[in-house]
Amino acid sequence: MSNTTSNTGFEGFGAKAIFVRYGFLIIIAAFVAFFSFYTDSFLNGSNLLNIVEGSAILLILALGMTLIVTMGGIDLSVGIAMDFGAAFAIVAMKEYQVAWYFAVLIGIAGGGLVGLLNAFLVVKLKVSPFMATLGTFFIGSSVQRIFTNGGGPISYRRVAQEYRDLAVGDIAGIPTEVVIAFVVLVIYFLLLERSVFGKRMHAIGLQQSAALVSGIKVRHYLFFGFVFASATCAIGGIIGSANLRMFTPLAGYSYLLDAIAAVFIGASIHPQGRPNVPGTLIGVLFLGIVANGLNLLGLNFNTKDALSGIILVGALALAVMQKRLR
Amino acid sequence: MTLPVEHILEMQGISKAFPGVQALDKTDLFVRKGSIHGLVGENGAGKSTIIKVLAGIYTRDEGTVSINGAACDALAPAVVHEAGVRFIHQELHLVPYFTVAESVFMGQEQHGVLGLAGRRMRRRAEQFLKESLNCELDGKALIRTLSPAEKKLVQIARALIDDKARLVIFDEPTAPLASGETEQVFKAIRRLKERGISMIYVSHYLGEITDLCDEVTVFRNGATVAQLNRVDANSTQTIIHNMVGRDIDALYPEKKHSDGARMFSVSALGDNSRFFNVDLNISAGEVLGVAGLIGSGREEFIDTLYGLRRAEAGDMQFDGRELKLKSPADAVANGIVLVPRDRRNDGLVLNMSVGDNINLASLDEVAWARMEKRGLSLKRANELSEQIDIRPRNPKAITRFLSGGNQQKVVLARWLATQSKLFILDEPTVGVDIGAKVEIYQLIKELAANGAAVIVSSSDPQEMLGLCHRIMVMYRGEVVEDTPIDAIDFDSLLALSTSGARVASTA
Numbered sequence: 001m002s003n004t005t006s007n008t009g010f011e012g013f014g015a016k017a018i019f020v021r022y023g024f025l026i027i028i029a030a031f032v033a034f035f036s037f038y039t040d041s042f043l044n045g046s047n048l049l050n051i052v053e054g055s056a057i058l059l060i061l062a063l064g065m066t067l068i069v070t071m072g073g074i075d076l077s078v079g080i081a082m083d084f085g086a087a088f089a090i091v092a093m094k095e096y097q098v099a100w101y102f103a104v105l106i107g108i109a110g111g112g113l114v115g116l117l118n119a120f121l122v123v124k125l126k127v128s129p130f131m132a133t134l135g136t137f138f139i140g141s142s143v144q145r146i147f148t149n150g151g152g153p154i155s156y157r158r159v160a161q162e163y164r165d166l167a168v169g170d171i172a173g174i175p176t177e178v179v180i181a182f183v184v185l186v187i188y189f190l191l192l193e194r195s196v197f198g199k200r201m202h203a204i205g206l207q208q209s210a211a212l213v214s215g216i217k218v219r220h221y222l223f224f225g226f227v228f229a230s231a232t233c234a235i236g237g238i239i240g241s242a243n244l245r246m247f248t249p250l251a252g253y254s255y256l257l258d259a260i261a262a263v264f265i266g267a268s269i270h271p272q273g274r275p276n277v278p279g280t281l282i283g284v285l286f287l288g289i290v291a292n293g294l295n296l297l298g299l300n301f302n303t304k305d306a307l308s309g310i311i312l313v314g315a316l317a318l319a320v321m322q323k324r325l326r
Numbered sequence: 327m328t329l330p331v332e333h334i335l336e337m338q339g340i341s342k343a344f345p346g347v348q349a350l351d352k353t354d355l356f357v358r359k360g361s362i363h364g365l366v367g368e369n370g371a372g373k374s375t376i377i378k379v380l381a382g383i384y385t386r387d388e389g390t391v392s393i394n395g396a397a398c399d400a401l402a403p404a405v406v407h408e409a410g411v412r413f414i415h416q417e418l419h420l421v422p423y424f425t426v427a428e429s430v431f432m433g434q435e436q437h438g439v440l441g442l443a444g445r446r447m448r449r450r451a452e453q454f455l456k457e458s459l460n461c462e463l464d465g466k467a468l469i470r471t472l473s474p475a476e477k478k479l480v481q482i483a484r485a486l487i488d489d490k491a492r493l494v495i496f497d498e499p500t501a502p503l504a505s506g507e508t509e510q511v512f513k514a515i516r517r518l519k520e521r522g523i524s525m526i527y528v529s530h531y532l533g534e535i536t537d538l539c540d541e542v543t544v545f546r547n548g549a550t551v552a553q554l555n556r557v558d559a560n561s562t563q564t565i566i567h568n569m570v571g572r573d574i575d576a577l578y579p580e581k582k583h584s585d586g587a588r589m590f591s592v593s594a595l596g597d598n599s600r601f602f603n604v605d606l607n608i609s610a611g612e613v614l615g616v617a618g619l620i621g622s623g624r625e626e627f628i629d630t631l632y633g634l635r636r637a638e639a640g641d642m643q644f645d646g647r648e649l650k651l652k653s654p655a656d657a658v659a660n661g662i663v664l665v666p667r668d669r670r671n672d673g674l675v676l677n678m679s680v681g682d683n684i685n686l687a688s689l690d691e692v693a694w695a696r697m698e699k700r701g702l703s704l705k706r707a708n709e710l711s712e713q714i715d716i717r718p719r720n721p722k723a724i725t726r727f728l729s730g731g732n733q734q735k736v737v738l739a740r741w742l743a744t745q746s747k748l749f750i751l752d753e754p755t756v757g758v759d760i761g762a763k764v765e766i767y768q769l770i771k772e773l774a775a776n777g778a779a780v781i782v783s784s785s786d787p788q789e790m791l792g793l794c795h796r797i798m799v800m801y802r803g804e805v806v807e808d809t810p811i812d813a814i815d816f817d818s819l820l821a822l823s824t825s826g827a828r829v830a831s832t833a
Contacts, residue, residue, distance in 0.1 A: 190697065194697050194698060195693075195696050195697050195698065196689040196690060196693045196696050196697070196698055197696065199682060199685075199686070199689055199698060200686075200689070202675075202678070203675045203678065203682075203686055206675045206676075206677050206678060207671070207674070207675040207676065207677075209671050209672045210671065210672055210673060210674055210675045210676075211675065211686075212634075212653070212654055212672075213632075213634070213654055213664060213666050213672045213673065214654075214658075214686045214687045214740065215654050215655045215657070215658030215659070215663075215687050216655065216686070216687075217653065217655045219653075272677060272724075
């Protein structure tokens with residue numbers, strides 16, 4: 001007979017849950033200690049800020065992914081949504097001289113279009129999320145190449161300073177992109193972990209038929225989820241374009257696997273193995289720390305990926321083992 | 327030196343404690359050779375614990391076990407298997423896209439000179455199913471195309487295919503089956519008995535126990551409270567008495583006369599494929615039974631009433647208004663709720679907590695600005711758990727770990743929280759033990775007494791007769807009878823369900 005009393009449904013913050021998360025934080029701390037010891041520059045302030053700043057875009061995409069995985073799907077087109085966000089914003093400003101804040105809204109809407117296609121495929125045509133978003137990924141990649149005549153970047157040097165500041169400015173000394181990522185984080189936390197909407201999303205992801213019978217409008221929620229997640233990813237693309245003052249086609253692709261990894265790191269350190277917002281944050285930071293540390297160690301470029309893989313799998317194995325030990 | 331062995335299994339004075347629970351307390355279980363031995367008891371009585379002790383999954387604290395006359399000090403899965411003991415678990419553990427033959431031989435594949443001996447395995451699987459289990463199946467058929475009963479038989483074949491089984495333990499083998507399908511499994515079990523195999527049969531269905539078993543052991547609170555060496559039709563009362571520790575003189579609560587206003591009516595409803603031209607009327611305070619076998623269109627009809635399927639013809643009226651249902655959400659918004667027949671898939675989000683499941687349909691009432699007020703939602707889940715006695719009384723427990731009866735109460739609690747008006751209960755007591763059954767019946771009565779209308783759809787005629795004010799019977803997609811309860815009895819209900827007429831026309 002299993003002791004079921006300590007299992008706490010949604011509340012990921014009971015004593016046990018904190019212990020489990022804490023366990024993974026110990027692993028992260030061990031890496032921090034290791035990197036600090038073996039490199040001179042890891043632990044200095046500007047490098048740590050680098051890690052946080054470098055993680056902002058990934059965090060935003062990973063949060064969008066967390067929403068999709070929570071409702072039982074997967075989104076292979078997060079990078080496309082990000083690219084569309086950048087493209088729509090930059091083109092709006094360059095070709096149509098739109099004000100920077102309108103450009104931001106247009107960029108978000110552009111990302112939302114990608115989600116709209118996903119939602120249409122999944123909810124209306126009942127294609128599985130994996131296949132639907134893979135299709136969107138292919139289509140979206142091709143559209144970008146066609147639009148840019150083969151993939152050349154569209155740069156706009158005279159972009160408004162306010163727009164530029166989304167990436168390079170700061171608010172009260174904190175880089176703006178970190179502030180933006182933090183705001184998105186808080187919104188997602190409230191949405192997925194605290195709101196009625198989030199609970200219904202979790203129910204849909206865990207057992208869709210039961211959610212349907214309990215009177216939840218499953219199709220509405222799925223539709224909204226896909227659009228909202230993609231629109232979120234567009235924010236990441238806008239920050240990226242603000243940094244370089246250009247739209248780089250297919251730039252979002254490199255974030256896809258990291259976003260998936262971050263969400264599943266977060267899920268594997270959750271007591272019930274569910275995707276969750278705090279876990280995703282930890283996953284993103286972990287990936288950022290490892291990537292930065294390996295960089296500073298000055299390893300051969302070719303071995304770095306292998307090492308990241310080994311570290312990722314090893315750390316997760318430890319976390320899962322520790323979860324079993326409780 | 328071997329004495330003539332009368333018992334295939336002797337478990338004597340078995341005790342097993344878990345932190346805070348004495349699951350087994352000097353329990354005895356003796357199974358005579360060649361018999362079918364019924365093991366009954368309410369949830370938590372220790373049935374599954376003693377089975378797990380026998381399987382070597384739990385280590386006993388004290389007591390002796392001997393299998394076929396040989397004492398077994400240390401029980402381990404491999405030892406027990408070697409002794410010829412096989413377990414048929416409640417879950418099927420079959421791969422949907424494997425064939426029958428592949429499934430039967432999974433993990434014990436036979437090899438020929440050129441790899442797997444596919445044809446030999448297929449013939450052997452077909453032969454075994456036919457000769458030992460009384461079931462003709464194509465070895466090439468995919469598992470997903472089989473009926474639930476056939477899947478069960480494949481699972482049994484897989485455990486017994488090596489012909490070394492001497493004692494087989496069945497854990498609720500008919501739980502996923504409709505009443506029409508159980509007979510196929512019973513036939514197989516009787517055939518096994520003819521072949522000299524001893525069996526332990528664990529079930530909540532006392533009708534099955536008295537039908538099938540030669541002897542019965544009753545557990546209560548981890549102790550053996552009765553051992554019946556003979557079983558006949560009168561045994562049911564004895565068994566119930568021992569299971570609950572008191573007499574349940576009234577399984578069904580007394581019916582209150584209903585005289586409410588017309589609440590819900592359906593006319594000429596049909597989906598052009600499974601049911602046609604169905605009329606239904608129900609008033610506040612009324613309990614209406616919908617009877618019919620699997621395939622009679624009853625399930626599809628019920629699903630349509632809840633918006634899970636689309637009606638193609640006819641219309642529905644609710645409280646004098648026309649009702650169009652596009653989804654269950656529409657039904658719930660109108661105060662119509664469903665307790666679905668497939669509790670584990672459609673009724674509950676098993677990996678969510680009890681509290682979350684209870685609040686799932688009425689989250690807005692425990693929220694402020696769309697944010698859940700968790701103190702409030704826990705409090706309400708607690709109150710409802712208290713009100714209908716959900717055990718454990720812990721809204722944070724994960725629903726998966728509750729017993730069938732308590733899970734069903736969680737589904738009911740969810741709808742009680744919504745103050746709905748029409749309750750549709752589809753197979754409300756499937757896989758529920760007798761104690762919880764009585765409580766669910768009581769709850770149904772109270773719902774009706776408080777002015778709700780209740781539609782009970784069930785394949786258990788006894789339950790329908792005991793609960794309902796009125797019964798309608800479906801047969802081949804049409805309603806063949808709609809009658810007050812005093813104008814129908816068990817035999818005519820059965821005849822109507824199986825043949826569409828009051829008097830069975832079959833010779």
